Amino acid sequence: MRRREVRKCEEVGKEEQAAVRAFQTAKVLAREEAHRAEESVLDAVSGRGKRKITDYLSDDAQAAKAAADEAICLLFAGLRLPERHADHPLWRNAVRSIARAGASYVPPKRDYVGGAGLQLCRKRIDEGLTGVMSSWKRHGVTIASDMMTDKCGRPQANVMLVNDTGAVFVESIDCKMEKKTGGYIARLLRPILQKEEGGGVLSAGDKKGVNEIVKRRWDESMACPLHVVGRILNPVNQEERIFGPDTECTNVFKAFIARHYGGVMIPQRDGLPKRATLLLQEGLAAFLKLRGSFGTAEAISDRKLVKEGSYSMEAWWEWHGTxxxxxxxxxxxxxxxxVSASSCERNWAVWDTVHTARRNRLGSEKCKDLVYVAHNWKVVHNWHMADEGAGVVSGNIPDAPVPAGYRVDREEEDEEGEDEELLDEYL
Known part of the structure; x- marks a missing residue:
């Protein structure tokens, strides 16, 4: 009787998933139709279509449109703005908003644009980042940090949160008159670690002198438990371990799950809880021996796609590891x-566009707000574009039970004394 009930529940779940896929497909088709309609209007405005939109306007409306076009061209030429900005979504959205406001609209002055208006934009960006932040609890997030000197000679620490959905700019800290030791970096990142503790923070960015540390500790760094776990769970290496299992890696994996999942009880379908360590050991055995969904022909063929780079490891696990x-x-x-801080280095390009040689009187807080809006707007825009272009988003897959506060701690000790002990304590 219980099997029939389970089978019935699985059938109902499949019907719900099919209904969700049909709804999202219809939603995407509607968006594509609206996009084509908008493109046809733009073609008419630019003259690429068969008939221009001015053919349907009165003489007064045509004169008003010509005056507006001339004013926009003068704006771009007078402020020396690149012509490509005319196709930017922010610019086109601003023009549409002005048109909806009507002829009585008066543009804001510089005090509002650089003050209350900028803070309002930052608030809207924070609201748009909720979708990106929702992926942090599921996939984890890496804290990346990098330092440089701005146009005024002030050392700035650039802190970002990075995972597969994108790099979010979090904070920039003025490090003037500070000695950049391991303890200072730990105190620098401690508030961010406490703020994002529920998001599954796994690691942090590098520090000055990382090349010497890597050369001196190559074996110890690459032998850390997290790298071993990544090697074991990589689908590309799955077939090699069948014929030659690595006992040392298996022991490290057992110690890893005992440390991070020991004592955690996971409820099962029959209502009886089971230890998380046993569930992980059973799953690892099935993964290594190609049992269940891991041994299907589709899983093996998709593993080749992962090796070629045309299929992500995350997608492989979400499809075959259910x-x-x-x-x-x-x-x-x-x-x-x-595993790198390249996202921080790329973000310095945004700083260069905001804090130029002629715009060198900006304070640290004003620069931080401008960079926050400029960089994170792209993250929000890319997130929504990816959401609109996918027929079935990955968010429909239920989250697996993961112990709260999961974190990977560094085990090795450094030779720098108390500073490095403090760094290990908070990282």
Missing amino acids: DHPLLMALACRVLTQP
């Missing part, structure tokens, strides 16, 4: 973490 949700959640967290 029989073991706890192991799937661990694999997605570990395999999607970045």
Whole structure:
């Protein structure tokens, strides 16, 4: 009787998933139709269509449109703005908003644009980042940090939160008159770690002198448990371990899950809880021996696509690891973490456009707000574009149970004394 009930529940779940897919497909088709309609209007405005939109306007309306076009061209030429900005979504959205406001609209002055208006934009960006932040609890997030000197000679620490959905700019800190030691970096990142503790923070960015540390500790760094777990759960290496299992890696994996999942009880379908360590060990055995969904022909063929780079490891686990949700959640967290601070280095380009040689009287807080809006707007825009272009978003896949406060701690100790002990304590 219980099997029939379970089968019935699975059938109902499949029907619900099919209904959700049909609804989202219809939603995407409607958006594409609206996009085509908007493109046809733009073609008419620019003259690319068969008939221009001015053919349907009165003489007064045509004269008003010509005056507006001339004013816009004068704006771009007078302020030396690149012509490509005329196609930017922010510019086109601003023009539409002005048109909806009517002829009585008066543009804001510089005090509002650089003060209350900028803070309002930052608030809207924070609201738009909720979708990106929702992925942090599921896939984890990496804190990346980098330092440079701005146009005024002030050392700035650039802090970002990075995962597979994008790099979010969080904070820039003026490090003037500070000695950049391990303890200072730990105190610098401690508020961010406490703020994002529920998001599954896994690691942090590098520090000055990282090249010497890597050269001196190459073996110790690459032998850390997190790298071993990533090697074991990589689908590309799955077939190699079948014929030659690595006992040392298996022991490290057992110690890892005992440390981070020991004592955690996970409820099962029959209502009886089971230890998370046993569930992970069962899932690892099925993964290594190609049992269940891991041994299907589709899983093996998709593994080749992962090796070629045309299929992500995260997508492979989300599709073929559903029989073991706890192991799937661990694999997605570990395999999607970045291992470099290149996102911070790329963000310095935004700083260069905001804090130029002629605009060198900006304070640190004003620069931070401008960079926050300029960079994170792109993250929000890309997130919504990806959401609109996908027929079935990955958010429909239920989250696997993961113990709260999951974090990977550094185990090795440095030779710098108390500073490095403080760094290990908070990271």
